[in-house]
Structures are given as C-alpha cells and as structure tokens.
Amino acid sequence: MPFLESLGLRYDGDAGTLHVLDQTRLPHEERWLDGSDPADMVGHIQRLSVRGAPMIGVCAALSLACASRRCTRSQLLAHAAALRAARPTAVNLMWAVDRLVAAIKADEDIPAAAEQIFAEDVARCAAMARHGAPLIAAGTRALTHCNTGGLATAGDGTALAVIRRAHAEGRLAHVWVDETRPLLQGARLTTWELARAGIPHTLITDSAAAMLMAAGRVDAVLVGADRIAANGDFANKIGTLALALLAHHHALPFYVVAPRSTVDPACPGGHAIPIEERDPDEVRGGPGAPPWAPTDVPVCNPAFDVTPAALVTAWVLDTGVLRREEVDAGALRS
Ligand code: MRU
Numbered sequence: 203m204p205f206l207e208s209l210g211l212r213y214d215g216d217a218g219t220l221h222v223l224d225q226t227r228l229p230h231e232e233r234w235l236d237g238s239d240p241a242d243m244v245g246h247i248q249r250l251s252v253r254g255a256p257m258i259g260v261c262a263a264l265s266l267a268c269a270s271r272r273c274t275r276s277q278l279l280a281h282a283a284a285l286r287a288a289r290p291t292a293v294n295l296m297w298a299v300d301r302l303v304a305a306i307k308a309d310e311d312i313p314a315a316a317e318q319i320f321a322e323d324v325a326r327c328a329a330m331a332r333h334g335a336p337l338i339a340a341g342t343r344a345l346t347h348c349n350t351g352g353l354a355t356a357g358d359g360t361a362l363a364v365i366r367r368a369h370a371e372g373r374l375a376h377v378w379v380d381e382t383r384p385l386l387q388g389a390r391l392t393t394w395e396l397a398r399a400g401i402p403h404t405l406i407t408d409s410a411a412a413m414l415m416a417a418g419r420v421d422a423v424l425v426g427a428d429r430i431a432a433n434g435d436f437a438n439k440i441g442t443l444a445l446a447l448l449a450h451h452h453a454l455p456f457y458v459v460a461p462r463s464t465v466d467p468a469c470p471g472g473h474a475i476p477i478e479e480r481d482p483d484e485v486r487g488g489p490g491a492p493p494w495a496p497t498d499v500p501v502c503n504p505a506f507d508v509t510p511a512a513l514v515t516a517w518v519l520d521t522g523v524l525r526r527e528e529v530d531a532g533a534l535r536s
Contacts, residue, residue, distance in 0.1 A: 213317075291478045427458050
C-alpha cells in the first residue's frame with residue numbers, strides 16, 4: 203500500500219489515513235485536517251478547506267479508500283452519494299466518485315481504484331504543462347484567476363502548471379494574480395504557490411485587470427475549469443467570464459487548461475452546467491473578517507460563471523491542445 207503525497211494531501215495506504223492541508227488557513231498557517239472519514243471530507247470540501255476541481259475528486263476517492271477498511275458496502279455507497287453531492291459544479295468530483303462506486307459494486311480493490319485516480323491526475327498535470335507551455339511566447343506577462351496549482355490538483359496544477367513550465371523554460375516574464383473575490387483563492391493560495399516556486403508575480407484586485415490590459419501590460423490569460431461542456435463552453439471561478447470578455451476586447455489569447463476529467467460530454471452547453479450558489483456572508487465580509495456590509499443586505503453569490511466557447515482561443519487538455527474548429531467539429535463530445 204503506497205504513501206501518496208502532494209502539496210495539499212498526505213495519504214497513508216497502510217494506516218488507512220488521509221490528511222489534507224486546510225486551504226482556508228493559508229497562507230499564514232499550515233494546518234492539516236483529518237480527511238480519513240468521508241463524512242468529514244464532505245465538510246472539508248463544502249468549506250473549501252479542500253478545493254479545486256481535480257483535487258476534490260482525488261480527495262473524495264482517497265477518503266472512500268480509507269473508509270473501505272471499516273465500512274460495509276452499503277455504508278460506503280451512502281458516503282459516496284454524500285461526497286458526490288458536496289459541490290455541484292466541478293464534474294471531476296462526480297467523475298471520481300462514480301469510478302469508486304463502480305469499484306465498490308464490482309467488488310474490486312477500492313484503495314487501488316482511488317490510488318489510480320491520484321496517479322492519473324499527477325500525470326495529467328504534467329501532460330497539460332507539456333502541451334500548454336509552447337503556447338507561451340517569450341517575455342509573456344500572464345494573467346491568471348483563482349488557484350489552479352498544486353493545491354487544486356494532485357500534481358503541479360492546470361493553468362498554473364503551464365505557467366510553471368513556461369517559466370522553467372525561460373519564456374514567462376511575470377504573472378498577474380487576480381485576488382479572486384470573494385474567497386481570495388488568488389491572493390491567498392496562488393501567491394503562496396508562486397512564491398514557493400520562485401516565479402515573479404504581482405497581486406491585483408479583480409477589477410484592475412481591465413486597466414492593465416488597456417495599458418498593454420498583459421499578454422495572455424490562462425485559467426482552469428470546473429466543467430467543460432461538449433460545445434466548449436466552460437464553468438470556472440466567478441470572474442472568469444469578465445476576463446474572457448476583456449481578453450477578447452483587447453485581442454489577447456485566452457486559454458482554458460483542464461484535464462479530460464473536467465470535460466462533461468453529456469453536458470451540451472454552458473446553460474446546462476449547475477452553478478453553485480454560496481453563503482451570502484462570504485460577500486458581506488472577507489474570510490475571517492467581520493462583515494463590512496450590512497449583515498442583512500441581500501446578496502447574490504454564484505461561485506462560478508460560464509464562459510462561452512466563442513471567447514476561448516484554445517482548450518489545453520492533457521490529451522493535447524484543441525482549437526475552436528476541432529471543438530466545433532465535436533472533439534469534446536466523447
Ligand atoms: O471554488 P474553488 O476554489 O474550488 O474554485 C476553483 C476553480 O475555479 C479553479 O479554477 C478550477 O477548479 C480549476 S483548478 C485546477
């Protein structure tokens with residue numbers, strides 16, 4: 203039984219334990235949470251202690267692997283159903299849980315199925331970086347949104363893995379990091395990862411992106427995805443659509459980077475992607491801060507938005523780079 207480790211998780215197959223780095227505490231505190239019980243993992247995922255589309259799928263699977271040592275089949279299936287429903291938008295969660303459910307029903311080795319999902323995700327991150335890095339021209343000042351790095355996956359990330367590789371190859375000059383309201387995944391997590399990787403970066407408010415693009419200080423936008431529909435529309439952290447529209451207006455390349463496990467061929471278009479609505483208090487105040495808005499002000503807090511395929515320059519997948527013509531011809535339909 204292996205010991206598996208990534209930036210945000212530690213899994214001990216012999217002991218049947220899983221620990222996850224509490225992403226709500228970063229960057230100022232590195233606190234590890236026990237995620238060996240799927241019931242606890244549901245809470246970690248809902249509170250965003252564990253987050254990022256591929257990462258929540260991997261953690262859900264490994265948590266079921268831990269539970270398989272002590273739970274009956276029907277208990278495991280009940281845990282799987284609760285995990286599957288923990289967040290509605292990221293299809294990687296459903297994809298990973300469904301693979302575990304198939305293993306449970308077929309009486310297969312459940313830890314082996316979960317460990318396979320971890321290993322696949324690591325490999326897919328490396329493949330996305332390999333395919334995406336050549337798209338980054340020398341001297342590029344990239345802009346990114348939310349956190350798409352090692353905390354959001356089992357490997358080096360999606361969009362951030364491309365950025366890391368382009369930097370290692372000497373072409374990436376700088377990263378503009380959107381703070382990513384309301385929960386500040388960019389400000390808290392992406393800056394933490396980029397600093398650890400030694401990549402030059404500057405934190406900006408989300409609303410500064412337009413001004414920087416207008417001033418000619420951004421060369422490309424790279425983002426991740428929580429679900430890509432068959433027609434190429436995709437859901438990602440709220441604020442992504444605004445960036446895509448801005449990039450289009452300023453004739454800048456706009457890349458979405460994701461593993462195949464983020465593609466939902468059964469979803470015909472963006473209109474069919476379920477969008478998570480989160481707690482109004484996330485908007486009334488910042489993480490850990492007292493509310494700055496009236497405590498009863500009505501709030502609209504969609505966690506994701508949908509970017510239409512027409513605004514995407516290319517889809518960087520672990521299987522290769524797709525251009526619009528290929529997507530229009532059905533490359534994401536299976
Ligand atoms: O709400 P979050 O923090 O889980 O949202 C995460 C994102 O929107 C990421 O961009 C997406 O999951 C892709 S990350 C590999």
